[in-house]
Amino acid sequence: MTHDPAPPDPLLAVRDLRKLFPARPTARRSRFQGAVRAVDGISFDLRPGGTLGIVGESGSGKTTTGRLVARLEQPTSGSIRFAGTEIGALSRKEMRPLRRQIQMVFQDPYGSLNPRQTVGTALATPLRAHALVPAGGVGRRVREVLELVGLDPRHVDRYPADLSGGQRQRVAVARALAVEPRLVVADEPVSALDVSVQAQVVNLLQDLRRELGVAFLLISHDLAVVRHFCDDVAVMYLGRIVETADRDSLYTRPLHPYTQALMSAVPDVRRGTSGERLHRIRLPGEPPSPVSPPSGCRFRTRCWRAQEVCAQVDPPLLEITPTHRVACHFAGEFGAVPADREGAPGQPG
Amino acid sequence: MTSAADAALAVRDLTVRFPTDAGDVRAVTGLSFTVRPGQTLGVVGESGSGKTAAATALLGLHDPRRARVTGSVLVAGTEVVGAREPVLRRLRGRSVAMVFQDPTSALHPFYPVGRQVAEAYRAHHAVSRADAAERAVAMLDRVGIPAARSRAGDHPHQLSGGMRQRVVIAMALVNGPAVVVADEPTTALDVTVQADVLDLLREVQQETGTALVHVTHDLGVVAETADRLLVMYAGRAVEAGPARDLLARPRMPYTWGLLQSTPDLGAREERLRPVPGSPPSLLTPPDGCPFHPRCAFAETVPGGRCGTDLPDLVPVSGETGRLRRCHLPEDVPLGEGQVGP
Ligand SMILES: Nc1ncnc2c1ncn2[C@@H]1O[C@H](COP(=O)(O)OP(=O)(O)OP(=O)(O)O)[C@@H](O)[C@H]1O
Numbered sequence: 001m002t003h004d005p006a007p008p009d010p011l012l013a014v015r016d017l018r019k020l021f022p023a024r025p026t027a028r029r030s031r032f033q034g035a036v037r038a039v040d041g042i043s044f045d046l047r048p049g050g051t052l053g054i055v056g057e058s059g060s061g062k063t064t065t066g067r068l069v070a071r072l073e074q075p076t077s078g079s080i081r082f083a084g085t086e087i088g089a090l091s092r093k094e095m096r097p098l099r100r101q102i103q104m105v106f107q108d109p110y111g112s113l114n115p116r117q118t119v120g121t122a123l124a125t126p127l128r129a130h131a132l133v134p135a136g137g138v139g140r141r142v143r144e145v146l147e148l149v150g151l152d153p154r155h156v157d158r159y160p161a162d163l164s165g166g167q168r169q170r171v172a173v174a175r176a177l178a179v180e181p182r183l184v185v186a187d188e189p190v191s192a193l194d195v196s197v198q199a200q201v202v203n204l205l206q207d208l209r210r211e212l213g214v215a216f217l218l219i220s221h222d223l224a225v226v227r228h229f230c231d232d233v234a235v236m237y238l239g240r241i242v243e244t245a246d247r248d249s250l251y252t253r254p255l256h257p258y259t260q261a262l263m264s265a266v267p268d269v270r271r272g273t274s275g276e277r278l279h280r281i282r283l284p285g286e287p288p289s290p291v292s293p294p295s296g297c298r299f300r301t302r303c304w305r306a307q308e309v310c311a312q313v314d315p316p317l318l319e320i321t322p323t324h325r326v327a328c329h330f331a332g333e334f335g336a337v338p339a340d341r342e343g344a345p346g347q348p349g
Numbered sequence: 350m351t352s353a354a355d356a357a358l359a360v361r362d363l364t365v366r367f368p369t370d371a372g373d374v375r376a377v378t379g380l381s382f383t384v385r386p387g388q389t390l391g392v393v394g395e396s397g398s399g400k401t402a403a404a405t406a407l408l409g410l411h412d413p414r415r416a417r418v419t420g421s422v423l424v425a426g427t428e429v430v431g432a433r434e435p436v437l438r439r440l441r442g443r444s445v446a447m448v449f450q451d452p453t454s455a456l457h458p459f460y461p462v463g464r465q466v467a468e469a470y471r472a473h474h475a476v477s478r479a480d481a482a483e484r485a486v487a488m489l490d491r492v493g494i495p496a497a498r499s500r501a502g503d504h505p506h507q508l509s510g511g512m513r514q515r516v517v518i519a520m521a522l523v524n525g526p527a528v529v530v531a532d533e534p535t536t537a538l539d540v541t542v543q544a545d546v547l548d549l550l551r552e553v554q555q556e557t558g559t560a561l562v563h564v565t566h567d568l569g570v571v572a573e574t575a576d577r578l579l580v581m582y583a584g585r586a587v588e589a590g591p592a593r594d595l596l597a598r599p600r601m602p603y604t605w606g607l608l609q610s611t612p613d614l615g616a617r618e619e620r621l622r623p624v625p626g627s628p629p630s631l632l633t634p635p636d637g638c639p640f641h642p643r644c645a646f647a648e649t650v651p652g653g654r655c656g657t658d659l660p661d662l663v664p665v666s667g668e669t670g671r672l673r674r675c676h677l678p679e680d681v682p683l684g685e686g687q688v689g690p
């Protein structure tokens with residue numbers, strides 16, 4: 001996080017954002033008609049050129065958040081301000097001039113690249129659609145962006161199937177960046193890649209971010225990748241942000257019991273080889289359904305700290321330090337982890 | 350390494366090829382290892398390195414019309430390679446069982462999970478349905494399914510991914526096999542669920558003394574659970590040894606590169622250190638060392654041998670149980686910033 005005397009206006013300001021999907025009936029709740037509370041009242045800021053990581057388990061609402069911000073999804077309620085403009089309620093047509101500025105990169109470049117389109121066509125199409133370069137200059141710009149992402153410009157004639165996973169993901173990144181966005185929403189962009197290749201793409205994203213000043217919303221279940229890439233991190237559980245902080249605070253001093261459990265569960269070579277395996281926090285039970293989340297704090301059914309108040313009162317996201325906010329009734333008391341959990345939450349070894 | 354005699358699983362010179370129109374895909378070439386009862390062997394490698402092709406061969410599950418398997422796989426003394434289907438059927442489940450990455454496709458969608466575990470038991474034991482059902486409930490309880498007796502009546506889609514994988518593990522263990530082969534058993538699961546399932550595998554293994562072959566692309570996952578590791582690259586073993594020792598002091602450039610490129614949860618560096626390039630095609634693997642096109646050390650090896658001669662997998666001198674496949678002289682350090690203590 002920056003500590004400028006006057007921080008710049010955020011590029012993206014999300015307030016009390018909600019997305020409810022109609023629940024599909026399942027065998028267990030065949031008559032009950034409710035709503036999946038995929039994203040249920042979240043707020044965060046992202047400054048120009050900043051990087052915010054969103055982590056959390058499957059189904060916690062990460063992808064939905066990304067799709068809302070990119071306006072691939074219509075919010076149920078709440079506000080999304082992008083560069084000063086409220087975009088939460090814009091129609092497709094009204095969004096059109098802004099589309100270019102918010103680009104998405106997905107996990108599976110197989111799915112997001114048309115298999116019958118060459119790399120060149122995949123990159124030229126958005127350039128033409130947004131009329132970013134004069135018609136005669138499209139070819140040159142395509143070669144430029146290929147070089148930007150470290151691909152041989154001769155790849156223009158190749159089809160996605162002829163590329164490796166890492167190369168395909170570079171093409172997806174090139175396509176997003178070709179139109180000079182101000183924000184890239186990347187949903188698990190390196191999760192499908194092998195680690196040796198994943199590191200290439202992470203470095204590439206880091207370089208591009210520095211050179212181009214693009215802001216990133218990085219959605220990932222990989223806490224190590226997020227620590228590496230993001231300045232700030234938000235942890236989601238069941239449609240809510242339960243903790244958000246600058247990278248260093250979050251990883252060295254996680255305060256929410258869920259974040260602590262998450263970090264203690266990550267398999268890590270260093271912990272494994274040094275034998276300093278820290279006490280793992282086991283979460284009892286299973287994640288509750290997002291159709292009928294628990295009353296009060298949503299984490300209470302699995303939380304070892306839960307008290308009576310947790311079932312009654314929904315804890316707000318409270319500021320612990322200017323860069324660290326936690327939604328837990330006992331967050332203020334979390335200066336130290338309790339003795340029996342000493343060192344449990346991802347303290348660096 | 351142990352002798353084949355006291356091993357639960359002894360693999361010698363295992364080779365798996367898939368004939369295609371474009372030529373043979375050499376998925377696994379000359380793989381040898383043994384696993385003792387109660388031991389865990391971690392088999393690690395990137396996607397396409399031949400892990401699944403090898404794991405599949407351990408149970409004789411390759412379709413003979415699509416794959417050519419040679420070499421030897423001895424499960425509790427019985428040869429799997431070339432065995433006839435009735436022999437394999439007796440072996441599978443009873444002596445060697447598999448846990449797959451995707452628990453959903455490993456379970457039948459239409460039957461209650463308890464019944465599926467019971468049927469797996471009845472396949473090898475002449476017991477009544479009622480007794481098998483009892484045994485299934487006990488097994489589901491053992492793998493940590495809450496309220497096992499009532500959940501036994503659930504269909505797979507009524508269970509979470511983690512619970513489904515527990516059911517698959519219950520099915521694998523119900524006959525007390527000598528060997529369990531788990532191919533990326535936690536890759537599809539959330540980290541907290543993954544940690545639970547890894548703990549479970551370790552516990553039941555300690556209880557039953559089964560030998561475990563744990564296949565994964567994630568070094569972190571086996572760092573804590575495996576006794577020994579075998580690193581695969583382009584279908585071959587390139588390094589092997591005691592798990593902690595191997596991860597703390599890799600002796601072969603690929604393993605070293607893999608560790609270097611893994612971002613660390615406990616500390617942050619300005620830049621990651623990737624391995625350049627990408628893994629080779631197994632249709633036309635490179636001559637010499639399969640890793641040489643990506644290897645930062647190949648140029649320093651005298652005579653350019655890395656590009657022409659395949660190094661043998663040989664013991665590292667002065668070290669117990671360590672093997673590596675590399676031309677680089679043993680005393681050349683692989684670099685600063687090694688992972689581990
Ligand atoms: N189109 C939809 N219709 C109904 N429910 C949906 C829809 N999209 C998402 N959901 C539900 O909303 C919740 C949040 O889903 P989301 O995809 O945002 O999770 P996620 O955090 O990205 O998970 P993962 O890590 O598995 O990608 C889930 O319960 C999901 O099933």
Ligand SMILES: Nc1ncnc2c1ncn2[C@@H]1O[C@H](COP(=O)(O)OP(=O)(O)O)[C@@H](O)[C@H]1O
Binds near residue numbers: 369374394397398
């Ligand atoms: N049925 C098949 N036909 C042809 N090639 C195959 C088949 N199954 C696997 N392969 C190839 O064999 C190699 C090893 O695959 P696999 O064992 O699945 O790797 P891993 O499990 O390590 O990711 C890959 O090149 C893969 O494409």
Ligand code: SF4
Binds near residue numbers: 640660
């Ligand atoms: S044999 Fe040569 S190319 Fe292969 S890993 Fe060793 S030094 Fe590198």
Ligand SMILES: [Mg+2]
Binds near residue numbers: 062063
């Ligand atoms: Mg998602």
Ligand SMILES: [Mg+2]
Binds near residue numbers: 400401402
């Ligand atoms: Mg595989």
